[in-house]
Amino acid sequence: MSTARRASFGALTATGVALALVITGCSAPSSKPAQSDGAAAGGDLVIGVTSDPDTLFPWKATQFQAVNVLQNIYGTLTEFDEDLNVVPGLAESWDVSEDGLTVTFHLRDGVTFADGSTFGSEDVKYSLDAIAAEATAAVARSSLASVAGVEATDEKTVTVTLKTPDAALPANLAVINMAMLSSDDTEEGLNTTPNGTGPFVMEDRTPSQSLTLAKNNDYWGDAALLDTVEFRVIPDESSIVSAMQSGNVQLAVFDDPLVAQTAEGANVTVATTPQLSYHALQLNATHGDLADVNVRLAIQCAIDRQEVLDTAALGEGEVTGPITSPAYKSDPDARPCPERDLDKAADYLDKAGKSDGVTIKAIVSQGEYATSVNEAQNLKAQLADAKITLELEVLESGAFVDRWIAADFDAAVALNGGRPDPDGMYGRYFTSTGNLNKVAGYSSPELDALFAEGRQTADPEKRKEIYAQVSENLEDNAAWIWLFTSYTYTATASTVDGFVPMANGSLQYLRTTSIK
Known part of the structure; x- marks a missing residue:
């Protein structure tokens, strides 16, 4: 493996320090996702994927394809930046008591769900309580094992009481299995019509064929540049390469290095990213x-x-x-x-x-x-x-x-x-x-x-x-x-700009991607 590939993990070593925020009592600064300088808005992106998402309910998503879609529809209290440092998400900051047993989250103003309803502290309390409940069968339930209680202190403040200090809590809250849902929604309804606070909303779906997201014009951060993102199901990676070469697909993430080699050409570049998986x-x-x-x-x-x-x-x-x-x-x-x-x-x-x-x-x-x-x-x-x-x-x-x-x-x-x-x-x-x-x-x-x-x-x-x-x-x-x-190999057409591959495999930077 080349030295350059080994070195690309170096920026992540600071993560251990970032995770200590919940213990030391530091507050996190406000942060918004970055966008490409001078990138033009508009355009439709097609991503080639080998499988259809097996669920649209974020608390139960384990399949990579489902996670990749849902992380663009839903929001979490904290997020990861491109170096996997913990940064603010729906919570613009948080404070920790001296004994590490009380974490107070301060929520952003002006955040709405896709259906137009307002996001607030009651939704956070509902979401954390439901994720922690055994009956929900949420795949990240154990990440809240240290939580003793959640209180909606006021409309924009949530107080989380812990049984013991929890150094992992900020990072654990950043994964899509910890998505914040509306207290009015149900699993059955969300599997048909997702209702999140993310940079995209679901526009259309044809099972086993495609799923299309549209820009969320009411997103709390900088609006996505793309008008739509279609996840098009193409059963094998070699066929996705053919679709890229013919111009029908503009982005794909491969895990087969041989396929990735065949994808690279005059109009397609391939970025290699070491993975935590x-x-x-x-x-x-x-x-x-x-x-x-x-x-x-x-x-x-x-x-x-x-x-x-x-x-x-x-x-x-x-x-x-x-x-x-x-x-x-x-x-x-x-x-x-x-x-x-x-x-x-x-x-x-x-x-x-x-x-x-x-x-x-x-x-x-x-x-x-x-x-x-x-x-x-x-x-x-x-x-x-x-x-x-x-x-x-x-x-x-x-x-x-x-x-x-x-x-x-x-x-x-x-x-x-x-x-x-x-x-x-x-x-x-x-x-x-x-x-x-x-x-x-x-x-x-x-x-x-x-x-x-x-x-x-x-x-x-x-x-x-x-x-x-x-x-x-x-x-x-x-x-x-x-x-x-191993690695992921992100193939992008020459018309694609601003996408940032991540070591956790996230496609969250579709929000900063544009079509030239």
Whole structure:
């Protein structure tokens, strides 16, 4: 991997400091999204995507395509800038009490929902209370585990009382799963007609074909430059390249480096961006043979991660440990088998009483990202050398997400989104009360204590030590098999200006994009 690509993560290391705002009692300055200097307003942009969003309800969105659409329709209390620093969103500032147990959010004036209704403190209270309620089944519920209560103090002020200080709260509030919804809306209604405070509104949708957003002229920040953005469903990345070359598509984000190479040409440029998202073989430690840590460790030792990366993504990326957040990044060599070791794999199977081998069923998504099936096939071939049979079930992305959310799998070949703060990445998975712990299939009292300590600790260096222990615990118990991080390749036509790719995969800078 080139030096330039490695260096592009450097600007993110300040994130650990930004996250401490909620503990130290600092107020965040007011901020608005930037726009391209001198960019002309108007125009219609077509983005090529391989799958239709599987939901339009932001609190339950896990599919990348759904997230990319919804983050342009809805707003959050805080946001990330292009370097993933936490900045104001619908809350223009916030104050923290000296003991770190009270956070007061000051909301922006003049914010309205797409239906024209006014956004205010009652909507924030409704949204945070509903996200925290188990019955809602919100995928980010655990990010509010430290919240004891939410009060709409007045029309533009919200007071959040915490059980313990929470250093991760500002970053956790910035993800689209924490979108602020109108207290008058329902999940059923929003899945048909989204009603957000973002820079775009939904104009039209033809399921499995296209979804079109239109500029929100009443957006609280600088109005988007584009008139419309169409997400056009084209089933495979190679076909999207053809559509770009013929001028029918102006922007696409690829994850297959070979496809990205074919896209670049006289009228199309490709930007390479390292990602916080990570590829993993997720193991459900509550199922069958995988309940034995020795079987999981045998799988870990039987895999050459670099070979998976080379086979599936032409070596474009890095072997990774669990935490990809730049300020807390795991050492991929700090695991029981940093290199493939078939002798150790055999020893672990012997300890499990499975010297004749085991069979593991794995689900694989086809359509959500391009390298999935190649990853799965390589993992299957490698594990066969260790008498571990991986039986693959390839599913379209919507069916995969349904099975994944229900934890209806023994193993899953998956690409998971990373976050700037490790609590947001894994607190919902690997704590016993985490709302996605059923999906993770693993927790322990030690991890519960470490995650609690990480949330309550303001000092960035101490937090690094805590999350290094989290990473060690996950690797030593082979909770999952972390494989590699890779890149996204953003292809834009020569007529497109002002789009900023981000390390978290966000398309939020469609708001500053224009057509020349």
